[in-house]
Amino acid sequence: MFKQQNYLALGAVVLVVVVLLSLPSRATSRLKLAVGSWFLPLFGLAGAAQQLPADLADSVLPRRELLKQIDSLRRENQQLKEQQAQMVAIARENDQLRGLLGWQKNVPWQLKLANVVLRDPANWWRTVQIDLGSRDGIQTNMPVLSAEGFLVGRVAAVSFLNSQVVLIGDPNCRVSALVENPGHDVGVLSATDPVDRSLVQLGYLSSSANLKSGQNVFTSGLGGVFPKGIPIGKIYDARPVEYGLATEARVKLNANLGALEQVWVLIK
Amino acid sequence: MNFFKPALILSFAFLAVFGEAMLPAPRSLLGAQIDLLPALMVYAALNADIVTLALLAVCGGLWFDSLSANPLGVSIVPLFVVGFPVFLHRELILRTAPFAQFTLGAAASAVSPALVILILLNGGKEPLIGWGSLWQWLVLTVSGGLAAPVIFALGDWCGHALGYKLRTEMSFRSDREIRHGKILK
Numbered sequence: 001m002f003k004q005q006n007y008l009a010l011g012a013v014v015l016v017v018v019v020l021l022s023l024p025s026r027a028t029s030r031l032k033l034a035v036g037s038w039f040l041p042l043f044g045l046a047g048a049a050q051q052l053p054a055d056l057a058d059s060v061l062p063r064r065e066l067l068k069q070i071d072s073l074r075r076e077n078q079q080l081k082e083q084q085a086q087m088v089a090i091a092r093e094n095d096q097l098r099g100l101l102g103w104q105k106n107v108p109w110q111l112k113l114a115n116v117v118l119r120d121p122a123n124w125w126r127t128v129q130i131d132l133g134s135r136d137g138i139q140t141n142m143p144v145l146s147a148e149g150f151l152v153g154r155v156a157a158v159s160f161l162n163s164q165v166v167l168i169g170d171p172n173c174r175v176s177a178l179v180e181n182p183g184h185d186v187g188v189l190s191a192t193d194p195v196d197r198s199l200v201q202l203g204y205l206s207s208s209a210n211l212k213s214g215q216n217v218f219t220s221g222l223g224g225v226f227p228k229g230i231p232i233g234k235i236y237d238a239r240p241v242e243y244g245l246a247t248e249a250r251v252k253l254n255a256n257l258g259a260l261e262q263v264w265v266l267i268k
Numbered sequence: 269m270n271f272f273k274p275a276l277i278l279s280f281a282f283l284a285v286f287g288e289a290m291l292p293a294p295r296s297l298l299g300a301q302i303d304l305l306p307a308l309m310v311y312a313a314l315n316a317d318i319v320t321l322a323l324l325a326v327c328g329g330l331w332f333d334s335l336s337a338n339p340l341g342v343s344i345v346p347l348f349v350v351g352f353p354v355f356l357h358r359e360l361i362l363r364t365a366p367f368a369q370f371t372l373g374a375a376a377s378a379v380s381p382a383l384v385i386l387i388l389l390n391g392g393k394e395p396l397i398g399w400g401s402l403w404q405w406l407v408l409t410v411s412g413g414l415a416a417p418v419i420f421a422l423g424d425w426c427g428h429a430l431g432y433k434l435r436t437e438m439s440f441r442s443d444r445e446i447r448h449g450k451i452l453k
Contacts, residue, residue, distance in 0.1 A: 124384075125336060193400040
């Protein structure tokens with residue numbers, strides 16, 4: 001049953017694992033990115049295959065429909081330009097008032113649109129990979145928002161072409177969150193049930209926290225990773241824990257983490 | 269050496285890992301992403317040599333970990349652990365019976381993620397586990413069991429369609445030919 005060849009194979013596998021697990025973390029992450037890059041040609045093929053039905057649909061769209069869409073987009077563009085002009089004026093006023101009060105100026109954030117190219121194949125992590133990497137100026141710990149502007153996570157690892165984003169609800173993505181209520185309660189978002197991706201746990205709340213379902217939850221700006229005021233979700237329910245010494249709540253996320261296709265990366 | 273079977277098995281593993289990372293449908297529908305690698309390990313253990321089995325464990329584990337947040341190399345040992353005992357006892361297993369294939373695929377798909385979680389917890393990592401993980405484990409087990417007969421059928425079909433054909437022995441032997449008539453000298 002146990003031939004010499006079997007012993008050799010067993011030994012080789014054990015040796016490979018021991019070498020891999022004992023490598024320094026930097027070398028491991030480089031090796032991981034190198035192995036992951038084997039899949040790059042398939043990303044391109046899959047992207048092209050996904051794009052093909054949309055291109056076909058566009059090519060058979062009637063001219064009248066296209067003109068209608070152009071007209072609608074022009075109107076929307078005009079409205080957005082007006083809103084942007086207002087926002088610029090408000091930002092300028094805000095900077096002036098901050099200057100008068102001697103507060104630090106707000107650093108403007110830039111947004112970069114990225115496509116979600118794949119999801120974590122393991123059920124015990126919540127990560128996705130996006131098609132922006134260090135060549136696009138992406139760095140670790142940059143906040144990531146959904147296409148609608150809701151918080152979805154942060155950049156965890158960056159390679160030249162791709163980046164790994166760890167999503168809210170993963171044990172490695174903890175977010176300091178502020179509840180929009182009279183008490184301005186602050187807690188920390190952490191992992192919850194592995195199956196339901198729309199709910200996350202909000203812990204470390206004081207026992208006097210006055211939480212009601214439907215209250216909005218935003219980033220608090222504490223911790224230095226996420227800027228203040230990014231919408232996260234709404235309070236779903238709350239209950240006292242630790243014999244009434246603390247409160248714990250569940251937050252229904254605004255972003256649909258299971259259907260992410262495009263995300264914004266906030267670049268300072 | 270015939271490289272067709274190892275190449276076929278490794279290509280299938282590569283595509284399986286990519287598909288698991290690319291297709292969100294099983295996760296949206298079932299609440300868990302299915303994993304085909306353990307069932308493929310069972311196929312390799314029953315139909316390939318030990319070198320192919322070891323290569324599949326190493327390459328499959330590396331590919332899986334490279335697309336996941338797992339530390340690199342964590343999935344190799346669990347995959348090899350589910351394939352190696354099957355390989356050692358392959359002469360005793362009814363490898364062509366779909367029930368045996370289902371049972372082995374399900375058992376491998378149940379053991380492999382449990383071992384990965386165990387290694388992660390032992391290494392101080394915090395994987396996302398809870399009561400819902402039991403459901404995910406059940407989905408992984410059943411889907412792995414169902415995938416095994418399909419992988420066996422697909423592997424056999426590819427082997428017949430693309431691999432070397434077996435040389436069939438003819439019953440005719442020239443030295444045993446009975447010749448009638450006069451022998452010419």
